Amino acid sequence: MSQVVVTGGGGFIGSHIVDRLCEQGHEVLVVDDFSTGDPDNLAETRAAYPGLTVLTADVADPATAVAVADFGPEAMLLLAAQFSVKVSLRDPLLDARVNVIGLVNMLEAARRGGCRKVVFASSGGTIYGHAAEEQTLLTETTPRVPESFYGLTKSAAIDYLRLYHELHGLDYAALALGNVYGPRQTPYGEAGVIAIFAQAMLDRRPCVINGDGLNTRDFVHVSDVADAFVRAIGLGHGLINVSSAREHSVLEIHDALRRQIGHAEPHRFGPPLPGEVRRVCLDNSRALEQLGWAPKVSLQDGIRTVISWLESRAVRTSAGGAGAAE
Ligand SMILES: NC(=O)c1ccc[n+]([C@@H]2O[C@H](COP(=O)([O-])OP(=O)(O)OC[C@H]3O[C@@H](n4cnc5c(N)ncnc54)[C@H](O)[C@@H]3O)[C@@H](O)[C@H]2O)c1
Structure with missing residues (x-):
């Protein structure tokens, strides 16, 4: 048992990590301003x-x-x-304040507090940029050429x-994460195509495909990602992709969801989102070598967890729930 800080621990991915750490008997301090996180994500674990x-x-x-x-x-596990x-392109100052100043502030705290290991949530989908167009599988040695300020701060x-x-x-x-999906991901955000499409189909709204x-x-899947974070407390060093090493198009995802949910309004196409890369597929062999980690949840099983989570609880509605996704 040890003391572990999880920034962003009230968020989608962070809360799954907090659940595991608590189950393992660690003393956990969550730091979160709940700007996008949800206290409900931690309610059961807090009570237990x-x-x-x-x-x-x-x-x-x-x-x-x-x-x-x-x-x-x-x-310290840094996910905040x-x-x-989109926000990073519109407001790079805000992005840098949280993602750079916030990071350095936490690294200074780590140093002063005698922390041994930091595990950081980076973004495999944005740090490598358009390299994916020439390369099938992006390894950790791929040059990092981000196309957005978000990707830049994550790099x-x-x-x-x-x-x-x-x-x-x-x-x-x-940990350079692929597109993480699973229970607790908001279906009303800008990212998270599986949750967004699933909610739209359950509500009988048409899905809007950007591009x-x-x-x-x-x-x-988020449970595999949580597993990688917990392993990385004791193992691994440097940049490590955490991914399925498989690529699926947005249309394939739409189709897989439609088949599981059993119905869908006809989808519509919208304009492509700025700052988005065309392809992302991340080699995950370093995660196996260094963390002994490989993804366990198949896309079909993972999609099922999203649908049953959305069905089993009333998800907060918020502005912008138009079912649009890249
Ligand atoms: N979801 C993905 O597909 C994905 C992919 C790659 C990387 N990541 C990274 O994983 C991390 C977690 O993402 P998520 O999908 O769980 O999103 P999320 O929004 O659910 O989690 C982020 C958490 O950080 C908190 N936060 C934001 N600004 C803060 C601040 N200034 N101070 C304290 N807390 C703050 C939010 O309230 C939220 O709880 C992020 O760093 C994200 O960049 C996510």
């Missing part, structure tokens, strides 16, 4: 595990760094982020981590 503390705070606030350092974490490509973070390791001996793993639907992504 007194070792879980939730600090509602901004990762970029110096006072948060003091609280995190005082907690004395052995490991401004995670919209710059990897260089910050490398330098903190060199200068201060802070060990790190930066021609032939864009491909590498979909990885």
